[in-house]
Amino acid sequence: MFSAPAPVEQITHARLIVSTHRSALLRVTLRYRADDPLAVRMVFPAEYALDAAEPGPDLPDADADVLTDPAGAAPADGVEWVFARQLLASGLDLPSGEGDVHVRPGLGQRTVVELRSPDGVALLQFDRTELRRFLWHSHLVVPEGQELRHLDCDRALAELLA
Template structure:
């Protein structure tokens, strides 16, 4: 059984200009990091010209589809009938993307089959994580 789920989505980049540009993005879930999801954007979609990936709570993504959620670097909220807005706050500014809520729900359902919500602690490998911390501290 695979431990990673990846799903391509189309994100509509909301810019200060009146038009909205569609960019590819990938939602990713890895049961080795059971509390988090990632949203990655390819180099051509990023200002710096390198792939950008944001990691944030799976619970935040779930909650944000139904009501505004988040107060930090990543905020999620519903928009209209079938859109979810994900805002990424960085020192350089704010990036805001619209994603189809149906795509986000499908992704989260797949993640739910891999690691049921509330059972994330069962998939933590504290020995491996501690070994990595100690190795990195040398």
């Protein structure tokens, strides 16, 4: 019997940039699954969603609601953003992205991830080494260039049409 590879999950920290003088440290979960080989997931604390009752730590009410996914949903375990693994990989070295997610090198060993929704923009800084480690582990599960071998086209089409 064939069993699917275990998902890759890594907890890391990101700095949410609120202004030139204010930021907040967030605990972020990075996820990768072989059954969705083209995508990575970033899960942020639920208190940073638009429908959060309380603002995030050290942030005023107006800044607490900048993180929400494009659909406006806030799962119980956090706000999840899903985007292309290749976007994350290319953004470590060159500015990349169109639409809701942009990734680019930052100062020093930082990588900047910009998340856009109709409700606002979140600018986050990650340690580039942490993102590279996550991508390395994801490439152990599904090597770069082999994603289509793991893609279940029937399931993907069903989800798209649902």
